[in-house]
């Protein structure tokens with residue numbers, strides 16, 4: 001199998017071959033980024049017309065060998081829904097919600113884990129493990145089943161019960177721990193070392209970003225190969241935001257779109273906002289957030305490994321980072337349901353609350369084209 005890409009370190013000069021089961025840069029411990037040997041062939045765009053609407057329609061942009069089939073449940077191809085009532089209420093000209101709740105397993109995590117499990121299966125993984133705040137555990141459980149590989153999930157005891165139920169439905173060995181995802185990560189790494197399981201934690205393997213990248217490719221295609229001005233994205237571990245940053249830059253470089261990359265805004269909860277704090281203080285890296293808590297369980301990531309890359313992405317695109325309270329994000333999720341019929345996860349609600357704050361501050365203008373990302377299904381969070 002010929003793999004037409006290399007791995008480059010996100011922090012130092014190291015590059016490596018992608019064979020086997022790569023984890024993080026062995027020199028400095030930072031996440032790998034994927035660099036393709038060739039840009040997609042010029043006829044790749046025309047080929048899209050004949051392909052189904054899953055994220056693998058962009059296979060020329062993806063870490064896939066020419067003759068290889070992905071581990072897929074039909075992820076991606078989610079609707080980019082105009083939100084006219086919310087737009088009118090806010091005085092905006094153009095507002096869309098990219099609704100990731102309709103992915104297999106009910107969240108955006110399907111994209112990253114379809115890509116990661118595809119590569120790990122190709123690399124010879126015999127077992128998987130993951131620490132999770134919720135949705136990533138459900139997605140990995142389903143894709144691991146699809147690949148016929150066993151999985152152990154480490155999750156906080158505070159994970160919404162229905163999300164835990166979904167993991168068990170997909171046959172995962174679910175272990176609950178007191179603490180947050182960082183605590184679960186330590187136990188998962190120990191488990192991986194002892195049992196020979198492959199750890200697919202956020203950014204501890206290179207390919208979840210590549211799956212998330214398709215969010216950006218899809219938004220561009222759904223807007224007729226144009227880019228929005230502003231993307232507002234809820235940030236826990238940060239792979240989605242990093243993936244879109246890479247996607248928009250690659251689309252511009254390949255000439256598939258014109259103009260400039262959208263300004264990327266990261267949204268967190270005031271109960272756990274390490275990216276916002278680092279952004280506001282001008283720091284290049286996040287500091288661990290003490291006693292993190294938020295009802296938006298996907299945002300309860302106190303020390304994201306990808307913090308420095310998220311900060312680079314929002315600064316390079318002239319975006320920003322804002323924190324909203326649990327009350328504001330829950331209220332906004334209800335308004336998304338009431339006004340537009342979208343059952344948003346609390347993290348999705350956070351993007352609407354953030355948009356309101358950004359409009360108030362003048363950081364987003366009312367004549368700009370704005371996309372909010374609802375990353376998951378609200379029903380998964382209700383018991």
Ligand SMILES: [Zn+2]
Nearest residue numbers: 009012025028
């Ligand atoms: Zn390095």
